[in-house]
Amino acid sequence: GAGVSQSPSNKVTEKGKDVELRCDPISGHTALYWYRQSLGQGLEFLIYFQGNSAPDKSGLPSDRFSAERTGGSVSTLTIQRTQQEDSAVYLCASSLAAGLIQTQYFGPGTRLLVL
Amino acid sequence: GQQVMQIPQYQHVQEGEDFTTYCNSSTTLSNIQWYKQRPGGHPVFLIQLVKSGEVKKQKRLTFQFGEAKKNSSLHITATQTTDVGTYFCANSNSGYALNFGKGTSLLVTP
Numbered sequence: 001g002a003g004v005s006q007s008p009s010n011k012v013t014e015k016g017k018d019v020e021l022r023c024d025p026i027s028g029h030t031a032l033y034w035y036r037q038s039l040g041q042g043l044e045f046l047i048y049f050q051g052n053s054a055p056d057k058s059g060l061p062s063d064r065f066s067a068e069r070t071g072g073s074v075s076t077l078t079i080q081r082t083q084q085e086d087s088a089v090y091l092c093a094s095s096l097a098a099g100l101i102q103t104q105y106f107g108p109g110t111r112l113l114v115l
Numbered sequence: 116g117q118q119v120m121q122i123p124q125y126q127h128v129q130e131g132e133d134f135t136t137y138c139n140s141s142t143t144l145s146n147i148q149w150y151k152q153r154p155g156g157h158p159v160f161l162i163q164l165v166k167s168g169e170v171k172k173q174k175r176l177t178f179q180f181g182e183a184k185k186n187s188s189l190h191i192t193a194t195q196t197t198d199v200g201t202y203f204c205a206n207s208n209s210g211y212a213l214n215f216g217k218g219t220s221l222l223v224t225p
Contacts, residue, residue: 031211042203042215043158056212091157098211101165106157 002026004107006092012113013082021077021110025094032075033093033104034067043091049075050098082114119144119204121216128223134191136219138204145208147180147187152218153200161189194223 005024013019025032034046045059049069060066064083069075079086089109095102120139128134138147146165150158162171164180164187171178177190191198201218 033211033213035213035215042217043205043213045212045214048211050211056209059212101163103160103163104213105160108157 004092004094004105006090006107006110008110009108010111010113012115014115015084016081018078018080019082019112021079021090021112023075023077023092023094023107025073025075025092026105027073029094029096029105030072031095031098031102032069033095034075034077035091035093035106036061036088037091037109038088046077046090048098079112082112084114087112087114119147119206119214119216121204121219123219124217125220126222128194128221130196130223130225131193134194134198134221136189136202136204136221138187138189138216140185140206143184144187144206145184146206148205148207148213149178149187149189150203150205150215151200152203156200158203191221194221196223196225199223 007022032049035043037043047054047067048056051072052069064080067077089111091106091109093104093106095104122137148163149161151161152158162178167184168182169180175192179188201220203215203218205213205215207213
């Protein structure tokens with residue numbers, strides 16, 4: 001079936017504005033993850049959902065970042081009052097369930113540029 | 116999460132040469148995963164290793180997990196231009212959050 005999809009693919013915003021990033025996981029995948037990749041850096045874990053619950057929000061960089069998931073499917077990552085250091089590629093991944101043996105499938109990412 | 120360090124940061128080889136990237140940790144890892152990210156693309160899962168001393172092969176790629184489970188390597192035999200990209204190792208002790216190394220960027224020139 002279809003892979004993980006994310007929208008928008010690119011987003012340019014002005015400092016101080018809010019942005020919403022969307023992730024559609026693979027159908028049937030109960031676990032969903034958000035990561036951030038800054039230029040030339042590895043991937044940084046942000047938050048994880050099991051169903052609609054987020055057991056671990058410890059990776060969110062500040063209280064300007066929030067995420068929700070509804071219906072056990074689509075997730076939205078919201079960044080309020082964006083700052084230039086928020087510029088990065090935001091990647092979403094999903095897996096059948098959480099667990100060490102579960103493969104995480106990544107979406108194409110949203111490239112966010114804060115001017 | 117546990118830090119995994121990758122070396123080298125960059126590698127430039129001629130097509131046909133071999134390539135190896137190393138992933139090291141100061142503490143024992145429960146597992147190690149390898150991902151490949153093509154330029155402009157997203158990470159794609161390659162393999163997961165969980166057993167001490169484990170060796171797995173995928174065509175020209177050989178993955179190893181150290182006996183002490185503190186290091187891992189990815190070796191590519193006879194590189195091709197299609198091997199270009201960044202190779203990341205990652206581990207997860209939590210069962211969900213992946214801790215990624217900073218990756219090794221491979222450039223292959225024909």
